[in-house]
Amino acid sequence: MLLTVVILLPLIAAGLLMAVPQLDGRSATWVWVAASAADLALVGWMWWRFEPGTGASGVVGGIGYETDVQWIPTVDAGYHVGVDGLSLPLIALTAVLFLACAVWSLRQPDRPRLQAALFLFLETACLGTFASLDLILFFVFFDLTIVGMYFVIAGWGHGNARRSALKFFLYTFVGSLALLLGFIGLFLGSDTRTFDMVTLAQDPPLAGQPVAGGLVLLAIGLGLAIKTPVFPFHTWLPDAHTDAPAAGSAILAGILLKLGTYGFVRIAMPILPDAWQRWALVPVVIGVISVLWGALAALAQTDLKRMIAYTSVNHMGYVLLGLGAAGMVAADTGARTLATIGAVYQMVAHGLLTGALFLLTGVLWSRGRTYAFDKWGGLARPAPVFAALLAVAAFGALGLPGFASFVAEFQVFTGALQASPVATVIAVVGILVTAGLFLVALQRLLAGPTVVPDDDPEQDDEPSTDGGSTTLVRARTGSLRDMSAAELVAVVPLLALAIVLGLFPRALLDVIEPAARTVAELVAR
């Protein structure tokens, strides 16, 4: 029941915002902040009361805050939600990041009421996806995130926002349909004919049918891979990010990408253990390619936001590498558990750090309407706080010890080394490239003589479609407004959490570990 409240609270707040047109923009954003904060508090309470259990627990048992109501009895789909060690960290991440985006948007002047409602709707969809223990429910929420994000990009994006939004929608919608086909395959392949994830994981469908199992895994894998995204399905990502607003990008990278990787851990691995074992090499190889491709493509970017977008491909590659290695049963359970833990840890770490990075790029956009490296330089002088935060976030993202991402990547590599040493060694090279590219980016933006976009209307030439009267904020020559209070309050906690989780990983590991062990054991069936 508590979990249902957590899921639906943002939606109710969104409905409230839509229903009361008298509310002015600023109060609307405050409602958003309040609803997100209340939701975070509830999630905090859930975390406090959650018993992760000892040994292996989660996925097929030991699920907390469970609710199971029948929905469509003819196909045995239900409203089945609950949390375990896999979903709780991501639910918490969702609550944190949405609150950060709410605070960030306090100064956002463009249709704030509608934006707040849309983001609250998105929050419900994201929380629902992570909490779902039923394939159809998962799909419902999964699809709603796509719809919500489409309107965020199309409505509040810049540049070629409509086109990017359409590309995002079409790509991820293809993915979601592949996912739906896979789910139907699981349903028809199961003995009991059910969409319930727990039941399916207990008694995996299509166990004796390698071809059918492989095809169903292909459909599900395709759907999740597009969402994650991994090479070669990542091409929607840079466009969507470049044209999305800062808060939208933070949610897209921080939360929506996790829906894909979370689906692998929650659905593909426990429900199709046979097929996952058989094809474990595929996620490993694709993961490694994504690591390298993402890093190299990021290196080639001339635009800060596109660069960060490509590093997401790189970071998600580590997750896939870890999960693939967890399916290689030649390795011992300890190593495979470690790889799984690392993968889940990486999801959280990436959510915090990339969320912060994207919010920070929003500072550049709001001041100068561009992300291009050559328009900015020497920002450490006029905006020392911004420079410091960007540096911290960048060091975190490249996996410096002391940050959550280090803990994550270290575990992924340690766990995967035994199962697939070659792939792991190649992936480590990716870290080097990432480190290099973040340092280069910092150097370009922060060091040297101060350069800010000049007061040139030419660069503000986004087509004002439909003849809307566009008023533009001109960048001030030679100076840069440093972080505002709202921006600070939004970004600092994200970075602080990333550091805390890097220095004291136990708090999170205790929750993840039992569930990760269960996944590792279930895959080995």
Next chain:
Amino acid sequence: MNEMGDSGGEVFAMLPELLLLAGAVGGLLLGLWTPQHHQWRVRVLVVLACLASAAAAAVGLSGNDSTVFEDTWVIDTTTGVVRITVALAVALIVGLGASSLAGHPRETEAYVLMLLGALGAVALAAGNDLLLLVAAYLLASVPLYALAGFAKDARGTEATMKYYLMGAFVGVLLLLGVASVVLATGVTGYPAIGDLLGQAPAPLAALGVLGVLAGLLFKAGAVPVHQWVPDVTAGTTPTMAAYITTIPKVGAVAAAFRLLDGPFAAAPVDVPLLVAVIAALTMTLGNLAAFSQTEVLRLLAYSTISQVGYLLMVVAVAARSDLALPALLIYLVGYAVTNIGVFAAAAAKPAAGTIDEWAAASRDRRWLVVSLVVCLLGLVGTPPTAVFVGKLAVFSAAWDGGLAWLVVVAAINTVASLFYYLRWITPAAASSAGAPSLRGSSQAPHDHDTHRAVSAQQERVLAGPMTLVHLTAIASLLLGIGSGAVLVAALPG
């Protein structure tokens, strides 16, 4: 009706149809003696008749399956759901037409024709005999010709001619098919055909199956007899278009389902494969043709064609999967509701022909756009709307029935359909949310001010149809979320 004799009981079992008929006759008589400006009385009577018919059908739903009038008329779950859907849909469409038909010289005639056509649709679905099917075909066709040309303008007349000529031609095919089946088996009742068609010579049986299916596909607006759909839809008023693309389709698809479930299952030709191929062609062709449309009604016309393609998927596996019947029912209901919703959106802006005009006219109507988005995304199959549950069930049933390839085709088509539905959603959403993303609008104190600047030639938006868009959007969501309860209530056991 109170006498509880044998035929009395049979008559009582057909109460929903009788109520529709009574509404038609009563409406006609009432209309004759009612002054022009008081014709709303007829409207009320007709809506009441529809609601009473739906209520009677809902009561009958809990009873056991039975046949009446010497096995020519089946009363089972399918009939029951079609009765309810058709009656409620007609009530909605009468409400939709109220704003444009009020005070029209032939207002009463329109309502009466709608009721008669509805009766034909129900008869299609409930018929258990080929001769009754022919009669139902005519009853579901002839009133519609009049409705299609109701506006008496050039476009409407042309469309009606096309519709009528095709209908007459396909009617001959239907008769030919019925004759072939009779020739092959010597009977007209479905159960007997099911027993005998297996031993019939294959060419004769094939001819029979093809002819009968042609008639039903025409009513459903499926390939290859779909050409009338865009012309009629775009040529007539949105109200009539909503009627013509909803009511007969429901009846025809249910009739095809009944045929494939029983009599045609034993045919010496692979009828399910035939229907599956037609389904694939229908959805693909509908989608491809919809891509380039800029006119709202033409876009919707092709959208209805593609939707019939998904419905035919479940017809193909009627006899092969236990999941088929619930899938058919939930999809039919979801389609009817959602389709009326999008046509109501078109009717709300009678003067807006193209998508852009529509979007421009809805500048200040945020809720209308929200409801439209719900309906259109519903047609795509986005959860948690009714059509999503329908699509899920249809996909499951088709795969379960051994047509996995068709499911893949349908999935690809769903993605393609998203593309043209978004062509309507995007401009509508953008214009309702003010000028598209004022990037630097930090000077504007509040968002309201910028997009409240309504252009002078702001078009009239009709309140009645707009309410209907909201209603159907809510109904679509509720049906999707409550689909389990609906199915449990409808399905026996």
